[in-house]
Amino acid sequence: MKGLKRMKKSFLFISCDEAQHICDKAQYGEASSWERFKLNIRLAYCHITKSYSVKNTKLTESLEKADVKCLKAEERKKIENQFKEELAKQQQNN
Amino acid sequence: MPKHQIDPNNWVKLYSDYLFNYTITRVNDREVAQDLISETFLAGLKSMANFKGEASERTWLISILKRKIIDYYRKINSNKGKAEVRMGYINSEEDGGDWLEERVADPFDKTAEDSMVNSELGDAIYDCLDKLPEKQADVFKMKTILGYDTETICNELDITASNLWVIIHRARTALADCMEENWF
The missing domain is CATH 1.10.1740 (Rna Polymerase Sigma Factor; Chain: A)
Structure with missing residues (x-):
């Protein structure tokens, strides 16, 4: 009976690290409903998880608001190759 | 010097x-x-x-x-x-009808001020991204900015999924702290 109770507890109550991991996944829409449920339980009583979650969500909102962009690997490679050619030419001339 | x-x-x-x-x-x-x-x-x-x-x-x-x-x-x-x-636009009189409505400013549209704030926010995010170790920044950009899925990044960089999430966690923690200090 005691063993079953402990199993149920570990089934529902997750560690702070696991909660933060689920919180990260949730920012990318990759946390399952069950994981989000367990995260919500932890959020109800753990202020460390709560403060991490607030900060994490704020970061996601900022990233969405700023709509930051970056180069894809192949685009960067193209620019790099062009530039390397010119750099080599310049170094040859000097 | x-x-x-x-x-x-x-x-x-x-x-x-x-x-x-x-x-x-x-x-x-x-x-x-x-x-x-x-x-x-x-x-x-x-x-x-x-x-x-x-x-x-x-x-x-x-x-x-x-x-x-x-x-x-x-x-x-x-x-x-x-x-x-x-x-x-000006010469398309034959279209008629909705021209007046179409010229009324959309209150939900982005204003110049919004765009300026967002662009400054983008600069602040990049300033913080520059402080991350190279690998963390690369993984974070691929996952968050380019929106690649976990499997693609893992294959591309030859890392495991749990490795990826550890890197993402470290990057997000560092970025959130940096933004807290410089922007929020």
């Missing part, structure tokens, strides 16, 4: 993403943005002798890029460009 040194060997690695983000918000075309960045690097290479070292390399490259962006708009705003713009 100048405060900052110049080393073109690292320009693409260090500044291409920052310059790209700066450019894409102003020209809204990936191809054009890439061309302008290439031109900026080449112009920087040619005028390296003018670098006094008072500003950082990044600031100096941005000042070149700003001129490139202005030149780009001057070029497309030539007489031919103007004619195309004029043809667009």
Whole structure:
């Protein structure tokens, strides 16, 4: 009976690290409903998880608001190759 | 002794993403943005002798890029460009009907102020991203900015999914702390 109770507890109550991991996944829409449920339980009583979650969500909102962009690997490679050619030419001339 | 040194060997690695983000918000075309960045690097290479070292390399490259962006708009705003713009709306009288409604400002549309704040926010995010270790920044950009799925990144960088999430967690924690200090 005691063993079953402990199993149920570990089934529902997750560690702070696991909660933060689920919180990260949730920012990318990759946390399952069950994981989000367990995260919500932890959020109800753990202020460390709560403060991490607030900060994490704020970061996601900022990233969405700023709509930051970056180069894809192949685009960067193209620019790099062009530039390397010119750099080599310049170094040859000097 | 100048405060900052110049080393073109690292320009693409260090500044291409920052310059790209700066450019894409102003020209809204990936191809054009890439061309302008290439031109900026080449112009920087040619005028390296003018670098006094008072500003950082990044600031100096941005000042070149700003001129490139202005030149780009001057070029497309030539007489031919103007004619195309004029043809667009004013002459389409036959369409009739909704023209007045279409010209009323949309209150939910982005204002110039919004765009400016968002662009400054983007700069602040990039300033914080620059402080991350290279691998963390790469994984974070692939996952968060480019929106690649976990499997693609793992295959590309030869890491496991749990490795990826550890890197993402460290990157997000560092970024959130940095943004807390500099922006929020």
